[in-house]
Amino acid sequence: MKTILTTGSNGLLGQKITEKILAEGRVKLIATSKGKNRYPIKSGYEYAEMDILNPNLVKKVVEKYKPDSIIHTAAMTNVDTAEADKELCHQLNVDAVQTLISLCEEKNIQLIHLSTDFVFDGADGPYKEEDAVNPLSYYGESKVLAEELLKNSKANWAILRTILVYGITNDMSRSNIVLWAKGALEKASPINVVNDQWRMPTLAEDLAEACILAVEKNAKGIYNVSGKDYMSIADLVRKVADYWGLDQSIITEISSESLNQTAKRPVRTGFVLDKTINDLGYAPHSFEEGLKIVDAQMKKVQSKK
Numbered sequence: 573m574k575t576i577l578t579t580g581s582n583g584l585l586g587q588k589i590t591e592k593i594l595a596e597g598r599v600k601l602i603a604t605s606k607g608k609n610r611y612p613i614k615s616g617y618e619y620a621e622m623d624i625l626n627p628n629l630v631k632k633v634v635e636k637y638k639p640d641s642i643i644h645t646a647a648m649t650n651v652d653t654a655e656a657d658k659e660l661c662h663q664l665n666v667d668a669v670q671t672l673i674s675l676c677e678e679k680n681i682q683l684i685h686l687s688t689d690f691v692f693d694g695a696d697g698p699y700k701e702e703d704a705v706n707p708l709s710y711y712g713e714s715k716v717l718a719e720e721l722l723k724n725s726k727a728n729w730a731i732l733r734t735i736l737v738y739g740i741t742n743d744m745s746r747s748n749i750v751l752w753a754k755g756a757l758e759k760a761s762p763i764n765v766v767n768d769q770w771r772m773p774t775l776a777e778d779l780a781e782a783c784i785l786a787v788e789k790n791a792k793g794i795y796n797v798s799g800k801d802y803m804s805i806a807d808l809v810r811k812v813a814d815y816w817g818l819d820q821s822i823i824t825e826i827s828s829e830s831l832n833q834t835a836k837r838p839v840r841t842g843f844v845l846d847k848t849i850n851d852l853g854y855a856p857h858s859f860e861e862g863l864k865i866v867d868a869q870m871k872k873v874q875s876k877k
Contacts, residue, residue, distance in 0.1 A: 573599060574787060576601055576639060577602040577603075577633075577637055577641070577642045578601065578642075578643045578645060579622070580624075580644075582605040582607065582610040583645055584741055585737060585776055585779055585783075586605060586645045587741045588739060588780035589780045590603050590613075592784060594613060598788065599784065599787065599788075601617035601618070602617065602619075602637045604620045604621070604622035606622070606624075624671070627671045630671050630672070630675065631675060634675050640682060640787075641683070641787045642684065644668075644672055644683065644686060647686065648661045648664040648714075649688075651712075654709065656834055662717075665711075665717075665718055669721055669722070673721055673722065673725045676727040677725060682728045682787065683727050683730075685718065685730070685731050686732055687719055687732065687733040688712065688715050689733060689735040690707060690709060690711055691712050694838020694840050695838075695840070696840070697838070698802065699843055700843075701793070701796055708835075709836055712838075719731055729792070730786050732795050732797045733795070733843070735774050735799075735841060736749055736772070738751070738773055738774070738775065738776065739776030739777065749773065750773070750862075753809045753813070758816075760819060762824060763809075763823055763824070764825075764830075765825060766806065766825075766826060766827065766828045766831065767805070767826070767827070768804070769828060769838075769840075770805075770840045771805065772802050772841070772843060773798070773799050773862070775857050775861075775862035777857075778797070778799065782854050791851070795848045795851070795854075796843035796847065797854065798843045798845065798856070800845065802842045803859070810823065811860070811863070812863065815863045815864075
């Protein structure tokens, strides 16, 4: 049985990987993150505190647990924060990747790296894996730089690019587009939503499954991993309203220009998923099915309170 070490295990994707591994027992898990373990179940796997900006500590943890594969989920993902603090973004999204690459080369460890649709400019989506990158933001640029490091390395690597990940954690602390939309609509105050950006939102469970499949199938190269439904952000919010029976009349559709965000966003991303479906056996849920899964989990969390 393979041993996987995850970085960023306290995040949404990190927690979903832990959940899946504990439920299915397909691999052994070493979960690592900055600070204390926030996953509610503490048995069935090992946890180590690990700040990915501390190369000596990363080396120590990797040498202690000797994983077959590392799934690197830790990153700065807030696009506007990345634009405002480029130095920290570079440390987290580029330098930390180089630390892991060096260790993986030296110790023959497979490295699964998470990337983003923001490596593209959005002029011509949906995209295939081999399409030319052209990031509009520093966040996207940092992810391109990390991808280049991997491509030029001697490591056994795979890059999983994803889009707009949604889902809930047990502590409900991490927001994302679906939770934001549901929460905002429930408050019944008017909300503005952009209608000129198109995406393929990704259920966190689907992305976690793709990460584990990439390990099991010893994936090499770049893979697109997203949901299968293509929609505008405004459509997405309306679908959330529909699912939970919330009032759509409070939604005002606006253009991206009127938001004055720090970082530019691509207009049309989305992915062609054929390679990932054929090579890895990836089978994403529909957006409707994803909302049903999130709803069931919310009810479970609330019933425990």
